[in-house]
Amino acid sequence: METCPSAPFDHVKADVILRSADGVEFRVFKLFLSLASPFFETLFELPQAPERASDQEMKDGLAVIAMSEDSKTLDSFLRFCYPSTLAEDPSLENLTDVLSVLAAARKYSLDLIERKVCQALANPKVLETDPLRCFAIARNARLKHETITAARHTLRQPLIPAWFADIELITASDLLSLLTYHKQCGIAVRALTKDFKWITDHYRSQTGCNWLFGPYYDGSCYCGQTPDGKFYLWDTHPVTWWTTYMQEVSELLADRPSGDLVRKEAETTIQKVRSGNCAACSNRVKEVMTEFSDLFAQKIEEAVSPIELQMDF
Ligand SMILES: [Zn+2]
Structure with missing residues (x-):
């Protein structure tokens, strides 16, 4: 049986011995344990009555305290009690x-x-x-x-x-709770890709976001509009690259309903538009899509925040 603990629990100046369930004797300093744990502080403060002292097992002049933990657990545990310079x-x-x-x-x-x-x-x-x-x-x-x-x-x-x-x-039920939570968040976020009130409320009017309607407002935009019945704002079809972004993001969000996703996908859209041949969109896409995806991400956070993880603690 291994009975010698590793450093620093073999210190010659230690003032108490903790013996693990498997017989390893850890020579430790009361002060470190008292500072880390109220349990040990109380234990070491107990008055050493004469009758108690005679019961007390001693070794090399130090009290020996029997612990129910094994040596591996006790070793890790004590390392946490010791100052961070040692652990x-x-x-x-x-x-x-x-x-x-x-x-x-x-x-x-x-x-x-x-x-x-x-x-x-x-x-x-x-x-x-x-x-x-x-x-x-x-x-x-x-x-x-x-x-x-x-x-x-x-x-x-x-x-x-x-x-x-x-x-x-x-456990399997922990995983099931997580999957259920994830799925419910996906359902909550889906509403944002079906009803665009959050977009029209934010920009108030088409003039508040005329970049979305480039081909309409700006003779120098050649990006075109995609007649997709789902993505329709103020009875107008937005610019094609935005519709494409929304189509892709809507599908991905069901599987990964996070604000992080819409921001990352916006980055991809920004790169695509910048490498395209529309100077009007290329110049403004970073600013407008960063703002738009931040808004989208914020709405996603708001949609998932009431969803609770069903789990007892
Ligand atoms: Zn354009």
Whole structure:
């Protein structure tokens, strides 16, 4: 049986010994544990009554406290209690390991671990690139706010996800809740591509957005209009490239109902129009489509925000 802990839990000046369930003796400093956990603070503050002291197992002049956690869990757990100069903050790569100590952390009122897990899951870059994995970890750790935030970010991904890392951390009913949420968001967003009141309310009149009707208002625009009965504003057909953008985005939104999608697709449209041969549209497309896609994205956020993830925490 391995009974020697790794550094820094073998320090000769340590003032207490924690013995794991599998017999490893961690020589630690009371101060670090007391600062990290009210549980340990109280434990170490207990007066050492004479009769209690005689019961107390001692080794090398130090009290030995028997813990129910195994040495692997205890090792990770103690590293969190120690100052950050001795223990790194977790990245998503080692978050899964952290989950095993989260239960111990809660038992010993060690809020720090939970805070660090939350911090790692709140990283916007991580949420954007790995939302499903964040969802799985947050759900497994029963972190309500982080689970909901991650679920919102999964809307950037297709409704039916491909396999993702840490999928085994969630149950089939967790996944079903996520799929239902995603689908409901898609339905809520669909209204925006059927009824354009949000566009006419925003621009108020055709003159408020005459770029949309270039061929109509501007003799120098040669982009043409597409007579699509769905995309029709103030009884006029908008410019072809905008109609094409809306046709494509409407289809994609059902699968990925996120503001991010309409912004990204707008970027593609801007590139296309700029490389086309209409000087009038080429000059203004970036400004007008950035504004339009920001408005669209905002309306999407508004449409999905009342949709709740049905899940007990
Ligand atoms: Zn044009």
